[in-house]
Amino acid sequence: MDAAAVTCTGVSKSFGATRAVSGISFTIQPGEVLALVGENGAGKSTLMNLLSGAFPADEGTISIAPPGGGRGRAVAMVHQELSLFDNLTVAENLELDRSARGLFVSERSSRAEAQRVIDELGVGVSVDATVGDLTVGQRQLVEVAKAIAVPPTLLILDEPTSSLEGPQVELLFAAVRRLTALGTAVIFVSHRMDELFELCATVLVMRDGEQVEFGRLEGHSRTSLVESMVGRETSALFPDRAAATPAGAIAELELRDVGLAGRLESISLSLLPGRVTAIAGLDGHGQGEIAEILAGALRPTSGEVLVRGEAVRLRGPRGAVRRGIGYIAPNRRLDGLLLDKSVAANAMLAAGPRLFRGGVYSGRRERSIVGGIIADLAVKCSSMLQPIVELSGGNQQKVLVGRWLVFPDLRVLVLNDPTRGVDVGSRAQIYSAIRAIAADGVAVALISTDMQEILGLSDEIHVVYSGRLMGALDAEVATERAVMHLAMGAHDDD
Amino acid sequence: MISPLSTTAARSVRRAGLLWAVALVLVVIAAIALPAFRTPVSINSLLAALAPIVLISVGQAIAVLYGGIDLSVGAVAGLSTVVLSLHTLVPGGAPVAVLLALAAGLLIGVLNGAGVIAGINPLLMTFAMAGVVQGLALLLQSTPDAAVPFDLVRVFSVKVGPVPVFAIVALVALVLAWLWMSQSRLGRVVQAAGYDQRIAVRLGFPVRRATIVAFALAGLLAAMGGLAIVTRTFAADALVGSSSIIDSIATVLVAGIVITGGVGSILSVLPAAVIIAVVGQIITLTGTDAYYQTIFKGLLLLAAMGVYQLAGKGIRLPWRLRGAAIITKEAAR
Numbered sequence: 001m002d003a004a005a006v007t008c009t010g011v012s013k014s015f016g017a018t019r020a021v022s023g024i025s026f027t028i029q030p031g032e033v034l035a036l037v038g039e040n041g042a043g044k045s046t047l048m049n050l051l052s053g054a055f056p057a058d059e060g061t062i063s064i065a066p067p068g069g070g071r072g073r074a075v076a077m078v079h080q081e082l083s084l085f086d087n088l089t090v091a092e093n094l095e096l097d098r099s100a101r102g103l104f105v106s107e108r109s110s111r112a113e114a115q116r117v118i119d120e121l122g123v124g125v126s127v128d129a130t131v132g133d134l135t136v137g138q139r140q141l142v143e144v145a146k147a148i149a150v151p152p153t154l155l156i157l158d159e160p161t162s163s164l165e166g167p168q169v170e171l172l173f174a175a176v177r178r179l180t181a182l183g184t185a186v187i188f189v190s191h192r193m194d195e196l197f198e199l200c201a202t203v204l205v206m207r208d209g210e211q212v213e214f215g216r217l218e219g220h221s222r223t224s225l226v227e228s229m230v231g232r233e234t235s236a237l238f239p240d241r242a243a244a245t246p247a248g249a250i251a252e253l254e255l256r257d258v259g260l261a262g263r264l265e266s267i268s269l270s271l272l273p274g275r276v277t278a279i280a281g282l283d284g285h286g287q288g289e290i291a292e293i294l295a296g297a298l299r300p301t302s303g304e305v306l307v308r309g310e311a312v313r314l315r316g317p318r319g320a321v322r323r324g325i326g327y328i329a330p331n332r333r334l335d336g337l338l339l340d341k342s343v344a345a346n347a348m349l350a351a352g353p354r355l356f357r358g359g360v361y362s363g364r365r366e367r368s369i370v371g372g373i374i375a376d377l378a379v380k381c382s383s384m385l386q387p388i389v390e391l392s393g394g395n396q397q398k399v400l401v402g403r404w405l406v407f408p409d410l411r412v413l414v415l416n417d418p419t420r421g422v423d424v425g426s427r428a429q430i431y432s433a434i435r436a437i438a439a440d441g442v443a444v445a446l447i448s449t450d451m452q453e454i455l456g457l458s459d460e461i462h463v464v465y466s467g468r469l470m471g472a473l474d475a476e477v478a479t480e481r482a483v484m485h486l487a488m489g490a491h492d493d494d
Numbered sequence: 495m496i497s498p499l500s501t502t503a504a505r506s507v508r509r510a511g512l513l514w515a516v517a518l519v520l521v522v523i524a525a526i527a528l529p530a531f532r533t534p535v536s537i538n539s540l541l542a543a544l545a546p547i548v549l550i551s552v553g554q555a556i557a558v559l560y561g562g563i564d565l566s567v568g569a570v571a572g573l574s575t576v577v578l579s580l581h582t583l584v585p586g587g588a589p590v591a592v593l594l595a596l597a598a599g600l601l602i603g604v605l606n607g608a609g610v611i612a613g614i615n616p617l618l619m620t621f622a623m624a625g626v627v628q629g630l631a632l633l634l635q636s637t638p639d640a641a642v643p644f645d646l647v648r649v650f651s652v653k654v655g656p657v658p659v660f661a662i663v664a665l666v667a668l669v670l671a672w673l674w675m676s677q678s679r680l681g682r683v684v685q686a687a688g689y690d691q692r693i694a695v696r697l698g699f700p701v702r703r704a705t706i707v708a709f710a711l712a713g714l715l716a717a718m719g720g721l722a723i724v725t726r727t728f729a730a731d732a733l734v735g736s737s738s739i740i741d742s743i744a745t746v747l748v749a750g751i752v753i754t755g756g757v758g759s760i761l762s763v764l765p766a767a768v769i770i771a772v773v774g775q776i777i778t779l780t781g782t783d784a785y786y787q788t789i790f791k792g793l794l795l796l797a798a799m800g801v802y803q804l805a806g807k808g809i810r811l812p813w814r815l816r817g818a819a820i821i822t823k824e825a826a827r
Contacts, residue, residue, distance in 0.1 A: 091501065130505070
């Protein structure tokens with residue numbers, strides 16, 4: 001065998017104070033498929049971006065053999081997020097990406113080339129179809145077709161199968177095998193174990209930005225691979241759990257057989273007062289949609305939403321708030337905060353209209369309420385009039401949680417990824433505030449991709465996989481392994 | 495039987511069928527009902543009124559397809575009439591003044607594009623530019639010895655039958671701009687970036703070049719529109735283009751070009767402009783109060799938006815708010 005296609009030596013990358021990737025070393029031979037695995041936030045995306053040259057490494061070297069024939073690209077990457085233009089046709093999208101010269105496009109050669117690539121992949125779409133009219137799976141395959149139109153040295157596939165159906169997955173695998181026969185090295189990222197074992201020869205396991213393991217995949221079983229990905233201890237971040245809720249309590253909020261066209265299927269879920277109910281799963285398997293349905297931001301296409309046993313239609317988040325359902329959205333800068341407004345204004349945003357029914361705010365009362373939030377959650381700010389944009393992410397998030405802490409008649413609190421980008425110290429304070437809210441009899445829904453958070457904070461864990469609930473676990477006894485097992489699509493008895 | 499046109503371009507021409515039909519029916523009805531409409535004088539004045547608005551709207555269409563907007567087209571058109579009147583002061587006289595007027599439009603467009611690349615929202619950039627350009631034009635307008643070169647303007651006003659020469663220029667510009675947008679590589683990049691700039695930047699397309707060229711063409715076409723206006727007014731007037739900002743945007747939207755960018759056909763600017771101009775002509779010829787024209791334009795715009803809303807089920811448009819116009823690699827992560 002000739003020289004390696006890709007060689008990484010001691011590659012590291014930091015963003016600010018966060019070390020996203022540290023000390024990664026591996027090689028891939030031409031024609032070899034490497035499985036890149038790790039939990040969410042383990043640094044896989046950063047490593048892929050480093051390989052594709054989206055940004056340079058701080059330390060270490062990456063060398064990639066020049067592409068054969070001199071025509072292709074060294075690295076082609078299929079992102080999880082597609083990079084097709086819905087307003088153009090398949091042929092036009094492929095043409096845009098070709099490095100052909102000349103001022104004008106030749107329709108004849110553009111279409112012929114597109115047809116060749118599409119035929120080679122074996123996907124049944126017309127090259128004249130507008131991309132916006134294709135199904136998600138078809139688009140994903142067109143994206144793959146674009147990447148392999150000219151065989152690259154290294155092809156990176158980031159969860160390419162998440163939106164594909166069975167036969168489409170077979171097409172993709174056949175294409176990958178054809179490419180590897182031509183000498184292309186492939187990095188394959190997937191959370192579906194079966195696919196990894198079917199396609200890959202070697203494996204690189206990452207955890208918290210570091211390389212845990214690099215070697216042959218053969219020696220591994222599914223269990224040993226999951227263990228290698230997970231293996232870390234839980235710290236004492238989390239408050240004590242609540243006492244068990246008496247049997248027969250009415251669910252504050254319940255989903256009964258709820259579906260959302262193409263994204264969720266028969267979700268049934270009860271949020272009991274005083275309990276933290278977690279919805280776990282890997283990124284993009286539908287937990288975000290469940291959160292938005294609970295918060296009234298999305299309307300399900302089938303099934304029922306019940307508030308205290310009564311079927312309701314939540315007319316948007318406003319209707320949900322009126323029924324005492326609070327929501328903390330995952331992207332606080334976009335969906336949660338008025339960035340240029342003061343800490344006080346942000347803290348009073350939800351509760352203000354309830355506390356001051358006449359519409360006139362009493363300055364003294366507002367100051368005492370906001371002061372309470374700042375003291376309870378240890379928000380670090382120079383004054384309650386400081387613009388919230390000047391606070392750190394952790395402190396911003398504390399204000400968001402505090403916003404619901406002072407909301408009168410709060411019955412349900414939906415937390416969607418409440419501690420993304422929040423430091424450990426703030427986490428502990430946020431966790432104890434959430435637990436305090438629950439102890440007041442509020443039903444809390446915790447949607448997160450952070451396993452540690454799910455296991456430490458919740459009373460009950462529901463695991464979602466490709467839009468379906470795979471099962472419920474008691475958080476007292478659940479292990480990270482058991483949750484991951486379900487989150488990767490394996491059944492309870494498997 | 496492979497068409498030399500891109501599928502998307504061919505498809506948007508077919509989709510504009512209703513618009514062409516409405517324009518045609520309107521012309522036929524006007525021609526039958528109003529004998530005055532059929533006279534060569536009326537046809538000539540209709541076409542002379544169409545030429546500038548088509549030229550300016552084509553420029554606006556390019557800016558909108560890019561995902562931006564150009565609010566400086568009116569000021570640029572005004573400036574170009576003023577620059578033309580300075581022909582007595584420049585060596586080479588009137589022909590050089592014409593080139594200068596066009597170059598000024600091009601330059602302002604390039605500056606707009608540069609501002610957008612620097613991260614200024616196109617709306618704000620071109621709005622600010624409109625103020626600067628209009629002030630400059632008003633200052634130049636009071637230059638002593640400035641006068642519109644009548645000999646040259648007479649040349650511009652030459653007619654082929656009842657058709658003014660600038661109407662032909664406008665038609666040629668329309669077709670060329672359409673072909674450039676649908677068939678050139680850079681035109682495709684403009685459409686792609688207009689639809690989703692973030693992806694275009696991530697894929698390494700020449701988005702900066704596309705930005706500059708899109709706004710430069712908008713500026714150039716606005717300057718040509720200014721020259722077309724002079725052939726009717728025979729006067730240098732810095733404010734002459736002020737109504738063409740709203741008119742060009744209305745024409746582009748009636749033409750079915752989506753305001754968020756990337757979707758629509760420049761060719762449809764023609765029937766849209768014809769509809770607006772013919773109704774204007776009818777209002778003039780029947781002696782109806784001219785203020786009805788403004789009311790009509792507003793209602794037409796609403797009706798067109800309603801129709802497109804109902805018809806636009808095929809492509810899902812990104813209605814999310816757009817961020818900074820050019821996204822750096824760091825921000826695209």
